[in-house]
Each structure stands twice: as structure tokens, then as C-alpha cells.
Amino acid sequence: MEITSDKLLLFKSHECSQGLSEEAMKEISDAAELVRCDSGEYVHRANERTQFVYLVVHGRLRQSLVDLHGHELLHRFLTRGTQFGVLSAAQAEPIPVNVIAQEPSALLRFEFEQARTLTRKHGTFGLNITKLLANMVRETLLPAGPRKKAALVAVFHESPASRPLTPRLIGRLLELGESPRVLSDDPKWEATDEVPFRPLIEDGRPLSREDVRRQINVWSDSQRVFMDVDASLDPINAAMLAEFSDQVFWCTDDEHWESTVYRLKSVEARAPGWRDKINVVWCLDDGQRVSPLAPELEDLAARDFKVSFSTSPGSQEPALSNGFERVIHQLRGVRVGVALGGGAARGMAHLGVLKALEQSGIVVDMIAGTSAGAMAGTIYASGMGADYSIERFVADLTPGWLFKSIPGGSYWYLLYKYRTGQFDPMLRKYLGDAHLEQLPIPLHSITVDLVSGKPVVRDQGDAVHSILDSINLPVLSTPNCREGQALVDGGLVNNIPADVLVSRGCNFVIAVSVTAKMEQEFAGNRPDTPQSQMRSPWTLQTVMRGFLVQSANMNSIGEQPADIVIQPDVTAFDLSEFSRTDEIAAVGEAAAKQEIPKIGELLRQLDKNVFADAGKNLT
Numbered sequence: 001m002e003i004t005s006d007k008l009l010l011f012k013s014h015e016c017s018q019g020l021s022e023e024a025m026k027e028i029s030d031a032a033e034l035v036r037c038d039s040g041e042y043v044h045r046a047n048e049r050t051q052f053v054y055l056v057v058h059g060r061l062r063q064s065l066v067d068l069h070g071h072e073l074l075h076r077f078l079t080r081g082t083q084f085g086v087l088s089a090a091q092a093e094p095i096p097v098n099v100i101a102q103e104p105s106a107l108l109r110f111e112f113e114q115a116r117t118l119t120r121k122h123g124t125f126g127l128n129i130t131k132l133l134a135n136m137v138r139e140t141l142l143p144a145g146p147r148k149k150a151a152l153v154a155v156f157h158e159s160p161a162s163r164p165l166t167p168r169l170i171g172r173l174l175e176l177g178e179s180p181r182v183l184s185d186d187p188k189w190e191a192t193d194e195v196p197f198r199p200l201i202e203d204g205r206p207l208s209r210e211d212v213r214r215q216i217n218v219w220s221d222s223q224r225v226f227m228d229v230d231a232s233l234d235p236i237n238a239a240m241l242a243e244f245s246d247q248v249f250w251c252t253d254d255e256h257w258e259s260t261v262y263r264l265k266s267v268e269a270r271a272p273g274w275r276d277k278i279n280v281v282w283c284l285d286d287g288q289r290v291s292p293l294a295p296e297l298e299d300l301a302a303r304d305f306k307v308s309f310s311t312s313p314g315s316q317e318p319a320l321s322n323g324f325e326r327v328i329h330q331l332r333g334v335r336v337g338v339a340l341g342g343g344a345a346r347g348m349a350h351l352g353v354l355k356a357l358e359q360s361g362i363v364v365d366m367i368a369g370t371s372a373g374a375m376a377g378t379i380y381a382s383g384m385g386a387d388y389s390i391e392r393f394v395a396d397l398t399p400g401w402l403f404k405s406i407p408g409g410s411y412w413y414l415l416y417k418y419r420t421g422q423f424d425p426m427l428r429k430y431l432g433d434a435h436l437e438q439l440p441i442p443l444h445s446i447t448v449d450l451v452s453g454k455p456v457v458r459d460q461g462d463a464v465h466s467i468l469d470s471i472n473l474p475v476l477s478t479p480n481c482r483e484g485q486a487l488v489d490g491g492l493v494n495n496i497p498a499d500v501l502v503s504r505g506c507n508f509v510i511a512v513s514v515t516a517k518m519e520q521e522f523a524g525n526r527p528d529t530p531q532s533q534m535r536s537p538w539t540l541q542t543v544m545r546g547f548l549v550q551s552a553n554m555n556s557i558g559e560q561p562a563d564i565v566i567q568p569d570v571t572a573f574d575l576s577e578f579s580r581t582d583e584i585a586a587v588g589e590a591a592a593k594q595e596i597p598k599i600g601e602l603l604r605q606l607d608k609n610v611f612a613d614a615g616k617n618l619t
Contacts, residue, residue: 006210007034009217010057011108015081016128024122031118032108037061037101039273043084044099046070049092053085053115059105059243060273064098077102077276079148079246083132085112102273104243149333150247151224152216156231156238158260162251162283163188164309165327166228170195172328173224176609181219183212184228200229209240216244224331231259235266242267242274247331250301251281254292264300276302279330284320286310289383290438298437298460305330306440320383320440325363334607336508337366337501339562340373342471342491343514344575347372348393349568349588351379351581353512355386356592360615362599366442366506368457368497370490373512374445374470375427378463381441382431390585396426397578410576418477427464434463444504445470446490446497450479455493457500498562508606510599511562512588514570563602566595 011017011029020028037043037059044050046066056078063084064075078084078099088095089112110118119126155166163186170180174194182189182197185206191197198215200207207215212227219225227241231250242248252260260280268274278301282291291306307323329335338357340350350373357364369377379389403409403416417423436443437460445458447469458466469480469487479486494500498511568591573584600615 006213006217007032007108009214010034010106011055013080013217013220014055014057014108015132016055016083016125018128019124020122024125028118028122028125029108031114032110035107035109037105037107039101039103039270041101042098043101043107044088044097046096046098047094049094050085050088051112053089053110053112054083055108055110056080056082056084057106057108060102060277061105062098062100062102062273064100066096066098068096080151081148082136083129086115086129086133089115102276149223150245150331151222152227152245152247153224153331154227154229154241154245154248156229156233156248156250156263158231158250158252158256161253161309162281163228165249165251165281165283165307165324166226168324169327169331170226172324173331176328176332178223180224180226181222182226182228183207183215184226185230185233186228189228200227206237212240212244231263235263235270238263239267239270242278243270246277248274248278249281249305249327250278251283253283253285254288257282257292257294257297261294261296261300264297268300275300278302279327280304281327282306284308290434290440293435293438303330303442304437322363323440326365328610329363329365332607332610334508334610335365335506336363336603337368337498337504337506337510338364338377339496339498339501339509339511340367340369340377341496341511341513341515342371342373342489343570344372345578345580346514346568346570346573346575346584347376348390348578348581348584349514349570349591350376350512351386351390351393352585352588352590353566353568353592354380355585356589356596357510357599358386360593360596360600362596362603362611362614364441366444366501366504368444368446368500368504369470370446370495370497371471371473372514373496374447374490375467378436378439378443378445378467379427379430381439381443382434382463383440384430386585390582392430393578393581397581399579410574410579414576414578415476418473423468423471424464427467431463436460436463436466439463442504444497444500446494446500447472447487448490448492450486450488451484455490456485456487457497459504496562499560502561508603509562511565512592513565513567514588564595564599566592568592 007029008026011025011032017025043054043061058080061078062075063078065073067073084099088097119129157163170182173180180195182195183200184197185200189197189199196219216225227245229241250260250264264278280297280301282304284291284306286308291304297304305323305327306320307327308320338354340347367377367381369375380386399409399413403413406412436445436458442459445466447456447458449456470490472480472488474488479488495515496511496513498509501509568588570584570587573580596615600611603611603614
């Protein structure tokens with residue numbers, strides 16, 4: 001650990017300094033030892049005692065609970081503004097916890113007895129530490145709650161075309177009541193009363209590390225500091241800005257993404273742990289539906305966003321135009337997910353639900369879908385508007401005259417579509433060869449592998465294949481066998497994958513169940529049908545009904561962590577009636593509109609400013 005300086009400035013950037021006088025802050029910072037850790041360096045080793053209290057003032061550390069064999073049981077990250085050691089030092093016993101720097105980090109270290117003396121003398125300091133402990137407990141017990149907002153944000157631009165992103169983000173944050181500050185190498189920036197600014201290049205020379213750090217600390221009263229730079233910045237200075245940042249947004253496009261790979265590799269070579277805070281922002285041209293396929297970036301960035309600076313075609317506009325708001329959600333620590341359950345043709349109600357959410361101003365950050373939910377969700381996530389999707393499903397899945405003329409024709413039509421491979425070309429008309437990771441909205445599809453007997457959650461790979469695997473009902477079709485797996489309908493194990501969204505970081509989840517309400521009728525038979533009038537169902541009817549019953553009984557498993565469940569009553573529609581998609585979607589839209597005021601109210605508990613108008617302007 002390397003001793004550094006500027007303890008007072010760094011302490012001022014920590015949440016424990018809030019409400020303290022200048023004299024108190026100086027006394028507390030003078031009492032601390034300032035230490036700097038390189039990536040991979042231990043702050044504390046498991047099963048050792050600690051006599052210190054640490055305040056994290058820079059960087060990020062991984063805190064892991066381990067078992068007797070040293071295996072990690074669970075972990076959390078310590079970032080700027082957090083603490084470690086208060087409880088463990090008070091216990092005066094060894095604890096099974098490792099704390100390791102994930103990136104270059106700085107900490108203020110106090111001897112425990114010294115910290116106790118300071119908290120008794122300065123009650124506000126003690127209260128601030130208590131709040132940190134309370135936040136730690138809340139995050140442990142309520143992991144889906146609001147996340148800490150990124151206070152230091154670096155935005156790198158591969159080309160001038162993406163420069164409007166930062167001003168637009170700042171404009172939105174001003175609307176939300178924030179007071180952002182800007183450090184930038186762009187000569188077009190000018191300071192205003194609302195947004196103070198300092199150039200990163202003065203007198204032809206870039207600001208030094210100490211200058212940047214001092215300026216950040218001078219602005220410590222701000223909720224957000226943006227560092228807005230050209231991506232061609234030399235690797236040392238680029239790594240410095242990445243090191244200082246809580247979140248990094250690297251803007252690229254189909255012309256420059258290979259340069260992004262090269263630059264990110266150079267930056268992350270200095271601290272491999274930075275991947276978790278790096279986001280790629282794909283800037284899409286007018287009419288561009290999906291981002292380029294760039295698997296190399298998957299290993300370098302934890303997530304990506306797709307935005308457009310131009311007007312997109314009507315069928316694509318919501319997904320791309322909402323890309324900016326998804327970036328805002330990331331900055332505010334919000335991630336809204338929608339889990340769409342299976343239910344054959346009744347799953348087309350999901351399109352109506354998504355349409356109602358969109359009209360109410362509720363931007364969806366992530367979708368997970370099973371079976372029909374995967375099909376509706378993937379189509380929507382690709383950028384196709386709900387109305388257009390509904391129109392195309394009606395056109396593509398209405399049986400011809402031959403099937404209409406025979407009993408149970410709609411079932412035989414589905415069997416024909418499955419057995420002759422008709423779903424693949426039908427879906428490729430709209431999705432082409434796009435992969436899930438290229439879609440404007442992140443999408444997870446659920447299927448089951450009969451080889452391993454386990455569910456498979458897809459967020460990468462061919463989008464059409466992910467749909468085909470998730471809707472692949474046994475008996476109607478044979479398993480899709482590829483790469484050591486035999487894949488069938490995901491409804492076998494997880495019909496409403498809200499749990500998948502929570503595991504992917506969503507802290508507000510809307511589940512949609514089209515099987516919660518099930519009619520007490522099958523093949524014309526009702527509970528009060530006399531024995532002499534009972535009818536024998538067709539095999540296909542039995543298969544479809546069997547999956548419906550199973551799905552209804554499986555719903556509680558996946559939907560349990562959802563914050564709210566929308567349950568459209570689609571019992572009036574047969575499981576095979578995809579030709580009535582427009583009517584089914586209308587039922588889903590109506591059901592969602594009834595719940596949207598409640599959804600808006602719950603979202604305002606998560607972030608009252610971002611969702612101030614959510615659900616209030618629904619027509």
C-alpha cells in the first residue's frame with residue numbers, strides 16, 4: 001500500500017463528511033491514514049482480526065464472505081462513500097471476509113478506538129457512519145432496492161457524432177433536479193449558471209492527475225460530475241479518468257467499434273476489475289435497427305445501450321428513442337424489467353401490455369420471456385412497435401382456407417407450422433440474422449435443455465433460434481438439438497421469469513401472466529357436464545391444455561420476486577387462435593392500463609423524480 005496525500009479533500013468527497021464543519025473535517029482527516037491499494041491487493045484477509053475502520057474514498061473493492069475452505073459464498077462491492085471494519089473491529093474477533101481492491105483504490109484508515117473517540121466528539125460523524133451501516137443492512141435484506149447513484153461519470157467519444165449525448169443527459173438530469181458539473185476537452189463547452197465547467201486542457205496541456213482530483217473534490221457538493229472526452233486520449237489519461245469514475249460510458253458506432261475494442265483493452269489492462277463499470281453506448285444511424293455484432297466488446301463491458309440521434313422509422317422509434325432514458329436509469333440506479341409468461345396464443349396479450357407501458361411513459365430496461373412471452377418480447381425488443389407487431393402476427397398466423405374448413409383446423413395449422421419449420425422464415429422477415437445482444441432492449445429468453453435437465457437463459461446468440469427454442473412444445477415438435485443441447489419450451493420449468501430479471505440487476509419487475517386465470521372448461525367439458533355428454537378431446541388439444549395447466553401451476557415460482565403482476569383475462573380465446581392477436585392484445589392493454597396507476601406509484605417510491613409522471617398521462 002502506497003501512502004498518498006490530500007486527506008482533507010478526499011474526506012470531503014465521502015458521505016461521512018456531510019454536515020460537518022470545516023474544523024471537524026480537518027480534525028477527522030488529520031487523524032486518518034491515507035492508503036492506496038493497487039488492483040488485486042488485499043485490504044483484509046479472511047479469518048484475521050482487524051483493528052481498523054476504513055472509509056473508501058476512491059476506487060472499488062470486492063468484499064467476500066468465504067467458508068472454511070476459502071470458497072466464496074457471497075460478495076458485494078465497496079465503492080466511494082462506503083465503509084468497512086466498523087462491525088468487525090467492534091467484535092475484536094477474526095471474520096471470514098476478504099476485501100480485495102478490484103481497481104486502484106484509496107481509503108482513509110482509522111484505528112478503531114480512535115474512530116470511536118471521533119464519533120463521540122463529533123456526533124454528526126457518528127450519525128453518518130450509522131447511516132452507512134443502515135444502508136449496508138438494507139442492501140443485504142432488500143437487494144432489489146434503489147442503488148447508489150454514479151457520482152463521477154466518464155463519457156468517451158469515438159467520433160464527434162456522439163458528442164450530443166452528454167449535453168442531452170445533463171439536460172435531463174437538470175429536469176430531475178440534479179446539479180451536474182463538467183470537465184471536458186471539447187472546446188464547445190461553456191460554463192453556465194446551471195452547469196459549471198472546467199476544460200480538461202488548459203494552456204495547451206492536459207490537467208494533471210492532482211488537478212483533476214482537486215477539481216472533483218471542489219465540486220463534492222454536486223450530485224454528478226461528468227468527464228467528457230475524446231476516446232483518442234492517451235491510455236494513461238484515459239485510465240486515470242476510468243479510475244476516478246463510478247461509471248464509464250464509451251460511445252461507439254459501426255465504423256469505430258474495432259477501435260473501441262483496442263482502446264478498452266489498453267485501459268482495462270491497467271485494472272481488469274473495471275469491466276463492471278464500463279458501458280458501451282452504440283450510436284445508431286437513422287434506419288439502423290440493431291447494433292453491429294461485436295463479441296469482443298462483451299468481454300470488455302458489463303452492459304450496453306443503443307441510442308439514435310436521428311428520427312427512426314415509426315416501427316422502431318420507441319426502442320431507440322428510449323435508449324437515452326435507459327442511460328438515465330443506469331445513472332440513477334434504476335432498472336425496470338418486464339417478465340412475460342408463456343400461454344400460446346394468449347401470450348399475444350403481452351404486446352398490448354408493452355404498448356400500454358410505453359404510452360404511459362414507463363421505459364423498460366430489460367425483458368425476459370418464456371415461450372409466447374419470448375416471442376412477443378423479442379419482437380418488441382428488436383424495435384418493432386406493438387401495433388405493427390400485432391398487425392404482422394394476425395397476417396402471418398391466420399390459417400388458410402384448407403385449415404379453416406376442417407375440425408380443429410387452428411391446431412392442425414400450428415402443428416403444420418411447427419413440423420414444416422415455418423416459424424423460422426416467418427420470424428426472419430423481421431429479425432433477419434440479428435443476435436439478442438444486438439437488440440435495442442436487452443432480452444432474455446427461457447428454454448429447457450433435456451440433456452442436462454436444466455433451464456437455459458439466453459441473452460446472446462441468434463434471436464430467431466432463441467424464440468424457436470423457447471416456443472418448442474414437445475409433441476408438436478421435436479427438440480431443437482444443437483451444441484450438445486436438446487431444447488424445448490421454457491414453460492416446463494419457469495413460465496414467468498421475473499426471478500431472472502432480479503438476478504440480472506432489475507430492482508423493479510413487472511410480471512405478466514396470461515395463465516393465472518384459467519377457464520373451467522376443456523374440449524367442451526365443464527365441471528357440471530353429465531357423464532353421458534362428456535367429449536373426448538383431440539390429442540393436440542390435450543397437449544396444449546396440459547401445458548396451460550402446468551404453466552398455471554408453475555407461475556408462482558418465477559413470478560415470486562415481481563413487484564406487481566398483471567393478469568389479463570384471456571380465457572375467452574383458444575390457445576391456438578393467433579389469428580385473433582389484435583383482440584387478445586387489446587385485452588392485455590386494458591389489463592395493463594388498470595394497473596399502471598399503481599405501477600407509477602410504486603416506481604415513484606424507487607425514484608420520485610424519474611417517474612414523476614409515470615402513468616399519469618395514459619390515454
